[in-house]
Each structure stands twice: as structure tokens, then as C-alpha cells.
Amino acid sequence: MPVPGLILLAGVLAVPLAALWALRWAASHGELGHGDRAALLPFDEEEPVGTATDQILNRPAKP
Amino acid sequence: MSAPAKPLSALMPGDVSDEHAKRALLAEIDASCRVPLLFFFVSALAWLLVGTALALVSSIKLHDPAFLAECPWLTFGRVRPAHLNAVIYGWASQTGIGVTLWLMCRLCRVPFVAPGLATVAALFWNLGLSVGIVGILAGDSTSIEWLELPRYATPILFFSYALIAVWGVITFRLRRERHLYVSQWYLLAALLWFPWLYATAQILLVLEPARGVVQGAVNWWFAHNVLGLWFTPIGLGAIYYFIPKVIGRPIHSYYLSVLGFWSLALFYNWNGLHHLIGGPLPAWMITVSIVASVMMLIPVITVAINHHFTMRGHFGKLKHSPTLRFVVFGAVCYTLTSLQGVANSLRGYSEIVHFTHHTVAHAHLGVYGFFTMVMFGAMYYILPRITGREWPSLGLVSLHFWACAIGLALYVGPLSIGGILQGLAMNDATKPFADVVAGTLPYLKLRTVAGLLLGLGHVAFVANLVWMLCRVFGPYRQPVVDLITGNESPAAVGK
Secondary structure (H helix, E strand, C coil), X not given: CCHHHHHHHHHHHXXXXXXXXXXXXXXXXXXXXXXXXXXXXXXXXXXXXXXXXXXXXXXXXXX | CCCCCCXXXXXXXXXXXXXXXXXXXXXXXXXXXXXXXHHHHHHHHHHHHHHHHHHHHHHHHHHCCCCCCCCHHHCHHHHHHHHHHHHHHHHHHHHHHHHHHHHHHHHHCCCCCCHHHHHHHHHHHHHHHHHHHHHHHCCCCCCCCCCCCCCCCHHHHHHHHHHHHHHHHHHHHCCCCCCCCHHHHHHHHHHHHHHHHHHHHHHHHHHCCCCCHHHHHHHHHHHHXXXXXXXHHHHHHHHHHHHHHHHCCCCCCHHHHHXXXXXXXXXXXXXXXXXXXXXXXXXXXXXXXXXXXXXXXXHHHHHHHHHHHHHCCCHHHHHCCHHHHHHHHHHHHHHHHHHHHHHHHCHHHHHHHCXXXXXXXXXXXXXXXXXXXXXXXXXHHHHHHHHCCCCCCHHHHHHHHHHHHHHHHHHHHHHHHHHHHHHHHHCCCCCCHHHHHHXXXXXXXXXXXXXXXXXXXXXXXXXXXXXXXXCCCCCCCCCHHHHHHCCCCCCCCCC
């Protein structure tokens, strides 16, 4: 196989191999567990679960 | 901006157990993002307007070839790649980087590290791109699709991107929240995948060009992966953050979202060669690509199910949130364009739609309907927070959404159908080619009308942003730093 072909093949293989490595890292660091906790990460004390944000359109007119 | 009495560094080390400190940190994160993000967003929007103008010229030329034909700089062969590169590297990449930077700061719970570094990166990115677009219009295009920027422009872009990648790694290392949210997986992957794709393609196609069919293979591997491993992860990362954040409800199934990410990472990379069905390549390469394309049903369906069930019971909020409108629209388009992509990868279907306007419609459904709409939604959420100012005109917000939504439907629908009819006609040996071309004219004219509608939406958005930045408004919300430091003055973040 010519050199460019080898580079392309290496490039194509690199993504899934890197993904497998990252998957192993994630598993060993507990990233694949605690899903319920991880799902709460976008929320904070200022905008907790249950608080809708960005509700700026079609608001009722102020009296 | 009023300086907080308590320095940020005092809030940084160790666990933040104090609620006031946490809230101050969030406000500080938003404020720290202001300069680099505004630079990225404003310049991205400038490129969007440039790209839209170039797109309209290209579109008109398809049904009126004499339009601006006297000027060599504005011939179709230059304007069309200039449009493509302006929107891909000027608009989509810059706005994607901006959204990525903000999301990383928010999810890592760290203020923007070295905003000067990111601002310099943005400066160089725009410099490199300006040189490149002028080079394309001057006739220096490489003629390699998605890589038309002349070779003297790309090192500047690469230097700029290196600074951004360094920033990403630093922010990740400094993160104060150890557990990763699924959006971070997508964003980190995108930050790492893009330079690798870009560098490999540059080496094999521009610096030391491969010969023969390898060129085609590399070209489509790169072009398809820019969409799938650069824009798609950023878009999905943003969707996974903004839908829960806006409706106030966690994602339906976190485990499903993780499954979606890992299946994308494992399968997408192999997809690009399905664009070369019928080409002079080893059959096994095409077959592997088709199999991987069909495997993409796994991440697409998991993402679609997860988004739908997260939104269930909250669809009424679409009426009130511009972010949600754009993001949910983008999420639906992601599902549609992905399913369309799977269909396009099948040999029988590809025999009809290959080399037709159907492919153009498919690309716009992905890059515009999915990615661009999600980025618009993200900007509606982020900009008020980093500037401290409300969107001045809700009418312009609605005009933006409906012009883009209707424009996109008018673009993709007729062009997809027209593309299929075009393909069927091309496969009919008894039909003269000139008749096939003439048969596409109604669809091409509708495409120009659709482009005008999209342009109207873009102008509405830019007008709203300029108005927001120029007019003196009250604070969007009182800076939390002021609340805890006792500074009750209306010194808004954005003033």
C-alpha cells in the first residue's frame, strides 16, 4: 500500500482507537456510572431543577 | 463592569460549599467569557452575512448564468467555494468555538482561563480566513472541496486553532467539577477531532498530495467528518445542555445520551466514502462505509428518543423561549438529516440522488437546519448572560426564527424532491441532458427565494444584536456578585 494510503488508513483507525481508549478511561474513572448525578450537572443553585429559564417570548403584558 | 469586592481567586480553590460563593462564581464565569465570546460571535455573524451574500449570488447564477458574469472575481467557480468556506470556517466554526468555550466554562465550573489567549486566537482565525476568502475570489482556490482555502492561509488558521485547543486542555485540567456531563464528552471530542482531521487532509491533499483515487477518498473522508466529528458533536453537546437547562428538567436518560456519544465516536468516522459509490475504489471500502452509515442509526435514534422524552410535557415552553425553539428545531433536523444520510448511503438510492441537487439539500439540512439553528438558539441564551442585556426586540427574534424555519423548509423540501426527479431523469438514457437541466430550473428559483428568506432572518438577528450592544439597557439580571458584596447599584455587567 502506498504511503498516502497508509496515512489515510491510520487516520481512519485513529478515531475509533482513540474512542476505545477514552471509553476505557471513562470506565476506570467512574464516568459511566452515577448517571442520575451527572444528569444534574447543567443545573446550579441559581437555576435549579424545576426552574425554566429563557422564557422571554409571549409573556403576559404587565398591568 | 463593576469590580467585585471579593476577588475571584478567593472563591476558586477547593470545594465550594458556600452557596453565595457558588452563585458568585457562576456570574463571574459569564462575565469572564464576555470579550472573547463577543469577538467570536460578532465576527461569526459578519461571516454569516458575507456567506449569505455569496450564496445568493451563486444561487442566482444557477438559473441566470449571465448575472455578474463580467467580473472574474464573481464567477460561479469562485463565489461558490468562497460561500462554502465563509460559512463553514467563518460562521459555523467560530460560533461553534464560542459556544464550546462558554459551555466548557459553565460545566467545568471555572471562569474563562486566559481570555486574552482566546481573543488572539479569534483575531488570527479571522485574519487567516480573510486572506483565504480573498485568495479564493482572486482565483487561488485549491479546488479541493471543503479545503479550497489557499495553502498560504491555512497555517494562520492552524496556529489560531492550536491556541484554542490549548485553552480547551487547560480548562479541562482546571475543572472543579470532576464528573463529566455528556456535553463535555461531545465538546472535548470535537476539539480534539477537528485539528486531526484538518491536519491529515492538509497533508494528504495540499502539502504532499496523494495520487489517484486516494485523493477522492481523503477528500470525502475529511468533508463528511467535518460535519460529523466537528459540527455534530458541538451541536449535540449544545442540545444536551440547553434543552434541560431551558425547561428545567434533567435529560430523560443520561445513559442513553452516553450510548449515543460512544456510538457516534465509534461509527461516524467510517461514513464518508459512501459519497464515492460507483467510483473506482475497492468495493470493500465502500461497503464498510455503507455498513458504518447504517450503524449510525444507533446514535441517531438514541438521541431522538432522549430529546423527545425530555421534552415530553414541556412543548408549551416552545412558545416562550427563543433558545428552545431554535434548539428543538435543530434537534428535529438532526434526526431528519441523519436518516436522510443513511438512505443516501444505500447503493440503490445513491444511484438516483448522486450528482443531483438532493445532496445539496441534504447538506443544508445538516449544516443549517441542525447546526446553525442550534447555534442561533445557544446565542440567544448566552449573549444576554455575558453582556447583561436583554434582547431589545422580541419581534425581531420571532422574525428571525420564522424566516429561517420557513426559508429552510422552502430550500430543503423542493430541492430534495427536485433532486430525486433530476436523478431519475439523468438515469433515463432517452432524455437529453439539456432537458434534465432545464427541468431543475423551478427548484433552483425556489432556492433563491428560500435564500432571500434565510438572509432576512440573518439580518433580523444581526440587527437585534447590534441594537442590544449599542443601546443602554438595564441589567438583564442583577449581577450576583453585586448581591453578595452588598453593591446594590444598577451597575450592570453589560454597562
